Amino acid sequence: MTEWRQQAxxxxxxxxxxxxxxxxxSLLGPLRRTDDGDxxxxxxxxxxxxxxxxxxAGADGPRQSAAVPVSTVFQRGLLWLRDVGxxxxxxDQVWAREITHGEVLERLARGLRELGDAPLAERFAQGxxxxxxxxxxxxxxxxxxxxxxxxxxxxxxxxxxxAAAELARQGKRVLFITADATSADASLTAVDDPERIExxxxxxxxSEVEAQLDRLDAELRDYDxxxxxxxxxxxxxxxxxxxLEAEFxxxxxxxxxxxxxxxxxxxxxxxxxRKHDRVASEHAxxxxxxxxxxxxxxxxxxxxxxxxxxxxxxxxxxxxxSDRRELRAVEEExxxxxxxxxxxxxxxxxxxxxxxxxRAELDEARRRADELERAESDVRTQLELLRDELVRLHASxxxxxADHRYYADCVHRNLPQxxxxxxxxxxxxxxxxxxxxxxxxxxxxIGEHGHELRCEDExxxxxxxxxxxxxxxxxxxxGRGFDTVLIDDAGSARLCDVLFAxxxxxxxxxxxxDLAQPWPQVRPKRLEQLPEVQKWxxxxxxxxxxxxxxxxxxxxxxxxxxxxxYRVGPAVQAIADNIGYLALVAAEGRHTDVILLDTAGEPxxxxxxxxxxxxxxxxxxxxxxxxxxxxxxxxxxxxDTLTVDVGTVDTVIDHEFGTxxxxxxxxxxxxxxxxxxxxxxxxRDRLYLLADLEAVASAPTGTxxxxxxxxxxxxGLQIQRIGExxxxxxxxxxxxxxxxxxxxxxxxxxxxxx
Numbered sequence: 001m002t003e004w005r006q007q008a009x010x011x012x013x014x015x016x017x018x019x020x021x022x023x024x025x026s027l028l029g030p031l032r033r034t035d036d037g038d039x040x041x042x043x044x045x046x047x048x049x050x051x052x053x054x055x056x057a058g059a060d061g062p063r064q065s066a067a068v069p070v071s072t073v074f075q076r077g078l079l080w081l082r083d084v085g086x087x088x089x090x091x092d093q094v095w096a097r098e099i100t101h102g103e104v105l106e107r108l109a110r111g112l113r114e115l116g117d118a119p120l121a122e123r124f125a126q127g128x129x130x131x132x133x134x135x136x137x138x139x140x141x142x143x144x145x146x147x148x149x150x151x152x153x154x155x156x157x158x159x160x161x162x163a164a165a166e167l168a169r170q171g172k173r174v175l176f177i178t179a180d181a182t183s184a185d186a187s188l189t190a191v192d193d194p195e196r197i198e199x200x201x202x203x204x205x206x207s208e209v210e211a212q213l214d215r216l217d218a219e220l221r222d223y224d225x226x227x228x229x230x231x232x233x234x235x236x237x238x239x240x241x242x243x244l245e246a247e248f249x250x251x252x253x254x255x256x257x258x259x260x261x262x263x264x265x266x267x268x269x270x271x272x273x274r275k276h277d278r279v280a281s282e283h284a285x286x287x288x289x290x291x292x293x294x295x296x297x298x299x300x301x302x303x304x305x306x307x308x309x310x311x312x313x314x315x316x317x318x319x320x321x322s323d324r325r326e327l328r329a330v331e332e333e334x335x336x337x338x339x340x341x342x343x344x345x346x347x348x349x350x351x352x353x354x355x356x357x358x359r360a361e362l363d364e365a366r367r368r369a370d371e372l373e374r375a376e377s378d379v380r381t382q383l384e385l386l387r388d389e390l391v392r393l394h395a396s397x398x399x400x401x402a403d404h405r406y407y408a409d410c411v412h413r414n415l416p417q418x419x420x421x422x423x424x425x426x427x428x429x430x431x432x433x434x435x436x437x438x439x440x441x442x443x444x445x446i447g448e449h450g451h452e453l454r455c456e457d458e459x460x461x462x463x464x465x466x467x468x469x470x471x472x473x474x475x476x477x478x479g480r481g482f483d484t485v486l487i488d489d490a491g492s493a494r495l496c497d498v499l500f501a502x503x504x505x506x507x508x509x510x511x512x513x514d515l516a517q518p519w520p521q522v523r524p525k526r527l528e529q530l531p532e533v534q535k536w537x538x539x540x541x542x543x544x545x546x547x548x549x550x551x552x553x554x555x556x557x558x559x560x561x562x563x564x565x566y567r568v569g570p571a572v573q574a575i576a577d578n579i580g581y582l583a584l585v586a587a588e589g590r591h592t593d594v595i596l597l598d599t600a601g602e603p604x605x606x607x608x609x610x611x612x613x614x615x616x617x618x619x620x621x622x623x624x625x626x627x628x629x630x631x632x633x634x635x636x637x638x639x640d641t642l643t644v645d646v647g648t649v650d651t652v653i654d655h656e657f658g659t660x661x662x663x664x665x666x667x668x669x670x671x672x673x674x675x676x677x678x679x680x681x682x683x684r685d686r687l688y689l690l691a692d693l694e695a696v697a698s699a700p701t702g703t704x705x706x707x708x709x710x711x712x713x714x715x716g717l718q719i720q721r722i723g724e725x726x727x728x729x730x731x732x733x734x735x736x737x738x739x740x741x742x743x744x745x746x747x748x749x750x751x752x753x754x
C-alpha cells in the first residue's frame with residue numbers, strides 16, 4: 001500500500017470514528033397523497049443518500065407493522081411512490097434503507113486499503129495530470145487522468161453524458177459518477193407479485209375493521225353496557241310495576257267485592273239452611289210415619305195374635321185375664337199409633353210444598369256461595385301473585401330519575417346499537433391478530449425477496465452494463481472493470497472520494513467540476529486540524545492539482561475548459577463580477593430578471609410568497625436558504641407547492657431552475673460566498689433576492705449583499721416592496737407596473753442544464 005492510500009484511509013477512518021451508527025431503517029417522512037391521487041414524501045431540504053429499499057409502514061417502523069414495498073422516483077426534492085396498491089390506514093410513513101454516511105466512510109476506507117494496482121489514481125494522488133485533448137469532449141477519449149473545468153451553465157453534465165454514450169458505442173465500459181444521488185438511483189422497483197396486492201387488500205380490510213373497532217371504542221369509551229342493561233331492567237321493572245300496581249288495585253277491589261258478595265252468600269246459605277232445617281224437621285215426620293206404620297203393623301199383628309189366642313181358648317181359661325189386659329194395652333197402643341200417624345200425615349201434607357221451595361232456595365244459596373268461593377279463591381290467588389311479583393320487582397330495583405336520564409342519553413347517542421356492532425365485529429374478526437401477523441410476515445418477506453432481487457440485478461448491472469451511472473456514495477470495489485471513468489460535478493468533491501473513483505479506470509479518468517462550488521466539509525469540525533484530513537478530505541481535485549482560479553484552469557495542460565455558458569443573463573453575471581468571480585458569463589440572448597424583494601426590515605409573510613412562487617414557477621423553482629435551520633420554515637409553507645424545491649445549496653440538487661429565491665433575511669451569506677455564487681447561477685429566468693433594502697445599501701463591497709448593491713447602482717436590479725408584490729391580484733395591476741413573464745424551460749434550443 002502506497003503512502004497516499006494509507007493517509008487517505010486514516011483520514012476517512014478518523015471521520016468514521018465519529019459517524020453516528022444509524023438504525024437499519026430511516027424514516028423519510030409522512031406519506032402524502034396529492035389531489036391527483038399520487039403518493040409522495042417531501043424530502044426537500046434534506047441531504048439525500050441513495051436508497052436501496054423503500055417501504056410504506058406505520059410510525060413504529062417496517063418490522064413493527066405492515067410494510068408495503070414500493071417503487072420510487074425522485075424529482076425536485078420529492079420522492080414519488082409508484083405501484084403502491086391498497087394501503088392499510090396505519091401505513092402513513094415512508095421508511096427506507098439508506099446508504100448512510102458511516103457505511104460510505106467504512107466502504108471507502110476499506111476500498112482504499114484494499115486498492116490494487118491503480119496507476120491513474122497514483123498519478124492523480126501526486127497531483128499529476130496527463131495532457132488534455134483539444135476540448136472537453138475530446139478529452140474524454142484521451143488515455144490518462146484529466147480535469148475539465150466549466151463554470152455554472154456550461155454544459156458539463158451534457159458533455160460527460162454524450163461522451164459516455166459514444167464511448168459505450170465504441171465498446172468501452174464506462175463508469176459515470178454524478179453528484180446527484182437520484183441520477184444513479186432514479187427508481188427502485190418493487191417486486192411485481194400479485195400476492196402482494198392481495199395481502200395489502202387483506203391487511204387494508206383488517207385495518208378497516210380495526211379502525212372501526214377503534215372508532216367504536218372511542219365512541220363507547222364512557223359506555224357501560226352492563227349498567228345500561230341494568231338501568232333498562234330497572235326501567236322495565238318500573239314500567240311493569242306501574243302496570244301491575246294498577247292491575248293489583250283493580251284485582252284488590254274485585255277481591256273486596258267478591259269477599260263481600262261471598263259473605264252475603266254465605267249468610268244467605270246459612271239462613272236458607274236454617275229455614276230448611278226447620279221445615280225439614282217437620283218434613284221428617286214422613287219418616288216417623290213410616291216407622292210408626294211399621295210399629296202399627298206389628299201392633300196389629302200382636303193384636304190379631306192376642307185375639308186369636310183368646311177366641312181359641314174359650315171364655316174360661318187360665319190367663320184370660322192377662323190376655324184381656326194385654327189386649328186392652330195393645331189396642332190402646334194401636335189407637336195412639338193411628339192417632340200419631342194421622343197427625344204426622346197431616347203435618348207432612350202441610351209442609352211438603354214449603355220444603356220443596358226451601359230446598360230449592362238452599363240449593364241456589366249453596367251454588368251461589370260455591371261460585372263466589374271459587375271466584376274469591378281465584379282472585380285471592382291472583383292478588384297474591386301480583387303482590388309477590390311487585391315485591392320481586394321492587395327487590396330487583398325500580399328505576400329512578402338518574403336511570404331514565406342515563407338510558408335516554410344512551411339511546412339518543414345510539415350507544416347500544418354501536419355496542420352491538422362492536423360485538424358483531426369482534427365476533428367476526430376474533431382471529432384478526434393471528435391473520436394480521438401472518439399477512440404482515442408474508443408481506444415482509446415479499447419485500448425482502450424484492451430487495452434481494454434488486455441487489456442481484458444491481459450486481460449484474462455493474463458487471464455487464466456498458467455505462468454504469470453511480471455516485472460517490474454507492475461506489476464500491478469493482479475490480480477496475482471500467483475502461484473510462486467520468487466524474488461529473490466534482491469541483492467540490494472530496495479528494496479521497498475522487499481518487500477512489502479514478503482508481504476504477506483502466507485507461508481514462510476525467511473529472512468535471514466548477515471552482516465556485518462550496519468547499520468540502522468534515523464532521524466533527526475539529527478533525528480539520530489533522531494533516532491527513534486537510535490533504536485528502538478537505539482538498540478538491542482542482543485544488544490538489546494547483547487549479548484555484550479560472551486562469552489556472554486555462555493554463556494547466558491537463559485541464560480542459562468549457563468556456564461557453566447557456567443559463568444566466570447579464571444581471572446575474574454582474575453580481576458574480578461584483579463579488580470577484582469573473583468566470584460566470586452571460587449566455588447570448590439570455591435575460592434573467594433579478595428582483596430585490598424589499599422586506600423593509602419586517603418579518604416575511606412566507607405563505608403569501610409561496611403562493612406567488614406557485615404561480616410564476618410552473619416549470620420549476622427553488623428557494624435557497626443559507627443553513628439547514630431555515631429549511632423547515634419554508635418547507636411548511638411550500639408543502640402544497642410541489643414544483644418548488646427548497647433547501648441549502650448543498651441539498652438542492654438540480655443545477656437549473658426557471659425561478660430561484662435566495663433568502664437573505666436571516667443571513668447575509670458573507671461566510672458562504674461560494675454557496676451564494678452557486679445559488680445565483682442556478683436561476684435561468686428570474687432571481688428573487690429576499691432582503692432588506694437598507695441592509696443591501698449599507699453592505700460592504702465584495703460581499704454578496706455588496707454585489708447586489710453594486711447591481712442596484714448600475715440600474716440592473718428591479719426593486720419591489722414585498723407588500724406590493726403580495727397584494728391580491730385584483731389590486732396588483734393598479735398598485736404596481738411590475739409584472740412577471742413566465743418563460744418555459746427550453747429543452748431543444750441549445751439551453752443545457754449543468
